Amino acid sequence: MTTIRTAALIGLGAIGAAYAERLQKHLKHDFFILADEGRITRYKELGIRVNGRDSRFRYKPLTSPAESAGLIVFGVKNDQLDEAIDCVRPFVGPETILLPLLNGISSEEELKAAFPDNPVLYAMCVGIDAQRDGRDIRYSKLGQITFGTRAGEYPEAEAAVEQLFRDADVPYDIPDDIWREMWWKFMINVGVNQTSSVLRAPYGIFQTIHSARSWMEEVMNEVVQVSRPAGVGLNDRDIARFRPVLDSLSPEGKTSMLQDIEHGRKTEVEYLAGKMVELGGKYGVPVPENEQLLKVIRILEKM
Template sequence: MRVDLVGLGAVGAGYGSRMLAAGLDVRVVVDQQRAERYRGTATLVNGVAYDFPITGGVDEPADLAIVAVKSPALDQAIDLLRPRVGPDTVILSLLNGVDSEAVIAAALPQATVLLALTVGIDAVRHGREVSYTSLGRVVFGEPTNLGEPGPSVRRVAEILQTAGIDYVIPADMRHQLWWKFLINVGINQVSAVLGAPYSAFQVVGSPAREAMIAAQREVIAVANAQGVALDERDLDAWLEVLAGLGPDNYTSMAQDALAGRPTEVDIFGGRVSQWGRRHGVPTPVNDLLVQLLRAGTALPPRRFG
């Protein structure tokens, strides 16, 4: 089976390297400019060099297409995949947020788009080098997964199992997407404002941890207003995951902020503030985080690492 991978950042390279090492037919789909830059240069993942096949343009439809870019690059990723997907192609979007799947499904209706997310991955990218202590797990499936999984879900499970990538197929995938959203709104935004690694959030009662939790409780309130049953148990489940992450590693949003790159604040706190206004739910913590992160884009880049 062929796997097309769009996005060779920390997440894409981390999972792609596992698939390549397992002998799967993995191809990194890029535009011409990136193709010239990538060809002939290996990607180092935990110190091991991987020569990912680089491709683009029209091809036979892939069996699985994985989208692992940041949200501002989603439209370009869709354009890259358009001539490479068909009725038998399954697409997994590993983007943050809760609406990328709907965007992809509307643009590529000929393919099957499953809901998906990653949790517990602490990969960090420096140029063409990626390192991690945990790849976490991929959570995916149809919106509701009861009984025997369908052929699309089984195909993805087979590929992940072959690559040795942990995965979960939950009964309520929509709830899981919102749980991941709760995680990102808290840890990503606060870590980006502070420029702090996971260790700042692993100490019970620390100011960073309390700020993160305050932002996440606003997500719970907004989710409840939209009919999604998040509660304190979801927050507790995240804190258990947080305890196992590499203390010296950084969230992707903190890496972006420290490097002076655009952040995904619009799909995190921006969405929370928007939905809060719609439903009359106060979101003062996220309102402030959004303003701080947007203001930070005007600052000169800082050295990361």
């Protein structure tokens, strides 16, 4: 079995940093953060703390001599993926495994197109409530990384990542049908991320106010309806499966899209509601909630 001896992360956001701390503790000098020189200077000057612990990450500038990594984890946003792909090329060797943790259902295909000879695993984060405020990253639940392959494409790569996560104490799950799980997570993001950004609501609002949760689930149901002609076949039980996950999160926790709105950053609405409008048109399924969310969140981005 292939053993991952070196790993890198590009995209040191809240979620990326939370998992990076575990990987660095295990791999030590053989784990590094890929970033441009300007970001590295800011990271070093600011210092990154995870749950109050100073995390002295090893940084590698994109202009440094190439050193291929056994695993590269993508923690960037969707609109940063093209740039990230160009940045990591010198660090991708013939056996480098690529693991994207992006929201949505398209990043894996983009990576496959960019690196057709490398194993690309389908992956997502579930149940993590990490938030970033300046240098401080905090979470009450680390959640887990759910990953796998479609049609058993890369069994050795899957086994290698599983062994690394087990050794590094990174919570993980390998489902029987990773594509269906990706759509389930897409349903979650479409529902809670978008409604939370419009309501400016932390998780506690959806835990305690029935009408907020009901609206979130109406938005999720549009994903269920679209998933059927798409051949995925989500159902009402998939919506119900998210309820205990939501209730386990910190009431003060916030979705990444709400954090983006609060900090004046561009959101991922084009990859959520935008994708839903595209799929609704393709399959002839009405998605009125997502059509409205797309309009409203685009306005919020400009305010």
